[in-house]
Amino acid sequence: MHIPILNIPLLYSGAIAQGAIKDLMVTIISTILSFILGTLGATARLYGPKLVKTVVYWYVEIIRGLPAILQLFIIYYGFTQWGIDFSPLTAALIWLVAYGTGYGVEIFRSGIIDVPQGQWEAASALGLSRTMTMFRIIVPQAYVAMLPPLTSFVVLQLKNTTLLYLVAYSDIMYQARLGTDATEQPGILYLMAALAYLIMSLAIGRLGYRLERRAAAYR
Amino acid sequence: MQAMFSAWVQYLPQLLKGVGVTLELTGLSLVVAVVFGFILALARLSRIRGLDLLATWYVEIIRAIPVLILLFMAYYSLGQVGIALSGMTAAVVSLGGFYATQYGEIFRGAILSIDRGQTEAAAALGLPSSVTMRRVILPQAFFAILPPATNQLSNLIKDTSLVFTISLADLMYQTYAALSINFLPMDMLLLAGVIYFIFYLVIAKFLGRWELNVQRSRY
Amino acid sequence: MSNEAVISAQRVTKRFGTQVVFEDVSLDVHKKEVVAIIGPSGAGKSTFIRCVNQLHPFNGGTLEVLGHTLTGGGPPPSREVLQDIRTRVGMVFQTFNLFPHLSVVNNIILAPREVKKIPRPRAVEQAMELLAMVGLEHKAEMFPRRLSGGEQQRVAICRALAMDPEIMLFDEPTSMLDPELVGEVLAAIRRLARQGMTMLLVTHEMQFAKEVADTVVIMADHHIVEQGRAAEVLDAPATERAQVFLRRILKPAEVDEVGEVAPARLRGRL
Ligand SMILES: Nc1ncnc2c1ncn2[C@@H]1O[C@H](COP(=O)(O)OP(=O)(O)O)[C@@H](O)[C@H]1O
Ligand SMILES: [Mg+2]
Numbered sequence: 001m002h003i004p005i006l007n008i009p010l011l012y013s014g015a016i017a018q019g020a021i022k023d024l025m026v027t028i029i030s031t032i033l034s035f036i037l038g039t040l041g042a043t044a045r046l047y048g049p050k051l052v053k054t055v056v057y058w059y060v061e062i063i064r065g066l067p068a069i070l071q072l073f074i075i076y077y078g079f080t081q082w083g084i085d086f087s088p089l090t091a092a093l094i095w096l097v098a099y100g101t102g103y104g105v106e107i108f109r110s111g112i113i114d115v116p117q118g119q120w121e122a123a124s125a126l127g128l129s130r131t132m133t134m135f136r137i138i139v140p141q142a143y144v145a146m147l148p149p150l151t152s153f154v155v156l157q158l159k160n161t162t163l164l165y166l167v168a169y170s171d172i173m174y175q176a177r178l179g180t181d182a183t184e185q186p187g188i189l190y191l192m193a194a195l196a197y198l199i200m201s202l203a204i205g206r207l208g209y210r211l212e213r214r215a216a217a218y219r
Numbered sequence: 220m221q222a223m224f225s226a227w228v229q230y231l232p233q234l235l236k237g238v239g240v241t242l243e244l245t246g247l248s249l250v251v252a253v254v255f256g257f258i259l260a261l262a263r264l265s266r267i268r269g270l271d272l273l274a275t276w277y278v279e280i281i282r283a284i285p286v287l288i289l290l291f292m293a294y295y296s297l298g299q300v301g302i303a304l305s306g307m308t309a310a311v312v313s314l315g316g317f318y319a320t321q322y323g324e325i326f327r328g329a330i331l332s333i334d335r336g337q338t339e340a341a342a343a344l345g346l347p348s349s350v351t352m353r354r355v356i357l358p359q360a361f362f363a364i365l366p367p368a369t370n371q372l373s374n375l376i377k378d379t380s381l382v383f384t385i386s387l388a389d390l391m392y393q394t395y396a397a398l399s400i401n402f403l404p405m406d407m408l409l410l411a412g413v414i415y416f417i418f419y420l421v422i423a424k425f426l427g428r429w430e431l432n433v434q435r436s437r438y
Numbered sequence: 439m440s441n442e443a444v445i446s447a448q449r450v451t452k453r454f455g456t457q458v459v460f461e462d463v464s465l466d467v468h469k470k471e472v473v474a475i476i477g478p479s480g481a482g483k484s485t486f487i488r489c490v491n492q493l494h495p496f497n498g499g500t501l502e503v504l505g506h507t508l509t510g511g512g513p514p515p516s517r518e519v520l521q522d523i524r525t526r527v528g529m530v531f532q533t534f535n536l537f538p539h540l541s542v543v544n545n546i547i548l549a550p551r552e553v554k555k556i557p558r559p560r561a562v563e564q565a566m567e568l569l570a571m572v573g574l575e576h577k578a579e580m581f582p583r584r585l586s587g588g589e590q591q592r593v594a595i596c597r598a599l600a601m602d603p604e605i606m607l608f609d610e611p612t613s614m615l616d617p618e619l620v621g622e623v624l625a626a627i628r629r630l631a632r633q634g635m636t637m638l639l640v641t642h643e644m645q646f647a648k649e650v651a652d653t654v655v656i657m658a659d660h661h662i663v664e665q666g667r668a669a670e671v672l673d674a675p676a677t678e679r680a681q682v683f684l685r686r687i688l689k690p691a692e693v694d695e696v697g698e699v700a701p702a703r704l705r706g707r708l
Contacts (some may be wrong), residue, residue: 051259065373065419066412067380074412077404159285166384171286186295194288201283241440330593338595339493340535344601345524358539438538438581 006128012179019172020196023161026089026169031154035200040106043134044110056105063102068163071095076167088169092161100157107149111142113181144215151208155201162197172196226406230397234410237393238284244310244379244389251315256322260317263327278320285382288364289313296387306387316377325367329360373422377415390414442469444504444605444636451498451510452485459485460497462661467605472637474651474668476518479685481657484532487607490638491527493521503527504604525553528598532610534590536582542569542593543578546600547703553601561600568596572626588619592626599630606630608639621682644687648672656680 063071075098076091105149115138121135123133165174176193179185229428262274281289294309303314333356339349383391391436398407445467452459460482467473487690488494490503498510504526506519515523525661537545537557547561556564569575572592582590591611597626608627610621624646631650641647647654648668655665656675663679664671675681 061423062412062416062418065377065416065423067391067415069380069383070394070408070412070415073395074405074408077398078408079405081403089305133412155283162285162287172236176291180295185299186291187299188292190288190296191251194284194292197285197288198280198283202279267564334535336531336533337537340529340531340537342493342595343491343524343527343531343607345553346549347521349555350552354552355537359537395662429458438583 008179008183009192010185012175012189013191015175016192016196017177019102019170019175020200022169023158023164023171024200026096026164026171027154027158027159028098030093032155033097034100034104034157037101038108039139041101041105042108042112045105047134055158057182059182060102060105062157063099064106068099068160069098069166072167088164088167090177091167092164092169096157096160099160100153101124102180103153107153108142110149111146112138114145146197147208147215151194151205151212154204154208158200158204221405221412223406223409226401226403229409230401230410234390234407234414235395237388237390238414239399240378240387240389241379242401244387245306245315245372245376247311248314248318248330248375248379251311252318252322252371252375254432255319257326259280259319259327260330263323263435264330272292274323278323281317282320286313286317286378287384289317290385291383304386307329309380309385309388312380314375314378317378318371322368322373325364325371326360329363330356332363333359337423362433366427369422369430372426374420376418376422380415387411441504441513443467443599444469445638446502447486447499448501449499450486450489450501452482452489452494452496455456458660460657463657463662464499464550465655465662465665467636467638469636469694471653472635472639472651473653473655474629474644475638475640475645475655475657476647476683477657477663480538482660485607486657487529487609487638487640490527491524492609493529510648514610519567525549525601526603527605528601528603529596529607530591530598530609530611532614533589534582534594534614536590536594536597536635538582541579541581542574545593546597549597550600561643565596565600568599569593571629572596586619587615588622591615591623595626595630596622605636605638608641610642611641644672644684654684658683678706 041056041059044052045060046053048056072095074141075095076086079086099207112148119137120133123137124130128137161171164171165177166217168174172193176189179189183189259274259278262270263278265271290310290313293304293313294306297304299310337355337359338351341355346355380388382389382393383395386392392410394407398404401407445465446667447463447465450463463486464637465473476485485494489501490498492508492515495514496508496510501508502522502647502704506523508515514520537548540548543562543565546554546565547558550556550564551558551673562575566575566578569578572595573594574589574596575584577589577593582593585593593610601702611627612623615623622641622694625641627637627639628646628650639647639651644690651668656663656666656671656679658679662675663683664675669682675684
């Protein structure tokens with residue numbers, strides 16, 4: 001079947017848009033979860049007992065040291081060897097959260113370190129407890145300092161979703177590849193996929209920039 | 220455990236065959252990324268209107284697109300418009316083209332971080348701008364470049380694993396080939412993980428140490 | 439002092455955007471003359487001497503430097519003209535601006551080697567002579583950050599002199615220095631003056647200006663408010679603005695009203 005190239009955007013933009021929504025969905029869910037786990041991980045890494053510190057340290061190193069595909073495959077294929085079989089969506093989410101947590105710990109940790117020591121001293125002089133100081137004084141300031149790396153982190157997470165087609169999660173890439181198989185028009189289809197990612201990445205970048213400006217305003 | 224180790228011993232040679240391709244790919248892409256990145260940095264810093272805009276657009280757009288899509292575009296899409304690249308070339312073009320944006324921004328930031336008094340002093344002495352760049356700016360920028368540059372190198376080596384999707388026989392590809400034969404996905408993926416992790420540690424820790432020493436002996 | 443003007447500014451005007459830095463500045467520097475520019479900070483003194491060696495372009499008037507005529511607002515000078523001016527005019531900065539990654543001797547020989555293509559042994563020999571002149575020959579192999587501010591500034595003077603300049607520009611060469619280090623730098627400049635170097639010098643050291651300069655120029659409020667023979671201008675300024683400025687600098691009690699503090703006076707050197 002020969003399809004004129006100009007018809008392809010018409011035929012496939014619906015599918016690509018659907019894929020984009022699925023990509024955005026896992027990006028948002030995994031970002032929120034990684035953000036929470038990353039905060040806890042960073043706190044543990046900074047103030048936890050020695051053993052916990054070491055475990056978190058090596059967890060971060062492993063997440064940062066292994067290729068993304070390899071991590072995803074360990075979850076999707078690897079675990080089948082031990083009789084655990086995740087669905088594509090589950091595998092996708094587990095990986096994105098595991099990966100995001102590793103990076104989240106580092107981002108959040110440097111955010112906390114950047115808060116001046118004087119803040120701790122001022123808080124304890126006021127009689128605030130350590131936990132109170134951490135979550136009412138330090139963390140809010142750390143979040144502001146973290147905004148720029150956090151924005152790049154969300155973009156990174158979005159870009160990671162390109163790999164999910166490898167575990168048959170029906171995202172943008174999956175749709176683009178299906179389309180390529182049917183029409184033999186990789187040129188236009190991958191261009192559409194690239195555009196979809198470009199628009200989403202730039203939108204996230206803009207949003208992050210706006211938030212930074214807002215946060216910087218009251219500083 | 221016993222079983223895993225014997226599987227490792229049996230399949231290590233096959234995986235090591237892939238390591239050669241992985242390293243070759245890393246080396247070639249790194250050269251492209253550094254050279255092209257330097258050109259991008261100079262273009263963005265130049266006062267030639269148009270040139271700086273062109274470079275800025277290139278950086279902003281390419282950075283926002285996932286490497287996997289760039290790879291597919293280089294490998295599949297370009298073929299459709301009559302530029303048929305081999306898998307290796309497509310991989311080097313896309314990885315090099317993407318990491319050039321990363322290295323370009325590192326170079327640009329480092330050059331901008333040099334105190335303006337340095338260029339003024341050089342200008343007042345009558346040094347031409349090429350000499351100023353070579354003898355005054357770059358030697359000082361080098362130290363600001365090293366840490367983020369090694370960081371990107373470890374990202375690059377991880378991202379070479381993407382070429383497995385276009386059937387280049389790298390470490391990831393050999394791993395996948397092995398696990399599809401022996402149905403021991405976890406064992407094979409962990410073995411690959413160990414190899415990738417060694418590279419990561421060598422780059423991050425070894426180079427990191429060396430950097431630290433260079434920095435310490437600085438002037 | 440001969441009559442030949444090597445720098446001649448006529449109604450030079452400089453703006454950054456819409457902000458006027460100085461206007462209608464006219465000033466001659468003759469061969470072997472030492473001209474000191476004094477005035478409150480923000481008056482545009484640094485910007486003016488940076489126009490002389492074209493670190494900044496300017497917007498109006500003409501500026502003749504060593505036979506080259508630069509026109510404000512006109513096309514930028516050609517590469518050859520720029521090169522000629524910069525190799526023949528040396529400059530010493532307030533913040534020294536030594537190259538931190540190069541040893542003292544390499545700082546000094548960089549430009550002679552790269553611009554004048556002088557062979558290394560000769561360049562080093564010349565550098566050592568210059569260092570000896572300022573008493574720093576034993577620091578030749580050190581890196582700038584290991585030197586005191588006064589030593590760094592003396593090296594910076596050597597670096598500029600190594601190009602054999604016909605004119606030297608100094609932009610507050612001692613105002614970043616601790617008081618006890620000021621003397622050694624002023625001594626080096628004084629010696630240069632005695633050897634007949636043509637100099638244009640921005641300074642807050644009134645005593646030094648009076649002693650070394652032939653001509654003193656007072657800049658304030660974007661203009662030259664007074665210029666003339668050093669002793670006359672400093673001892674008996676004619677204009678109201680110059681009187682106010684000098685009184686403020688010389689009489690500590692009146693400083694606070696405006697908050698402009700001359701570093702030299704703060705150190706009790708006057
Ligand atoms: N690069 C610049 N851009 C904009 N304004 C400048 C710049 N450099 C100096 N200025 C302004 O020009 C004025 C004169 O500065 P300067 O020449 O350094 O004064 P001085 O050396 O007499 O203290 C100041 O108001 C300063 O803020
Ligand atoms: Mg100044």
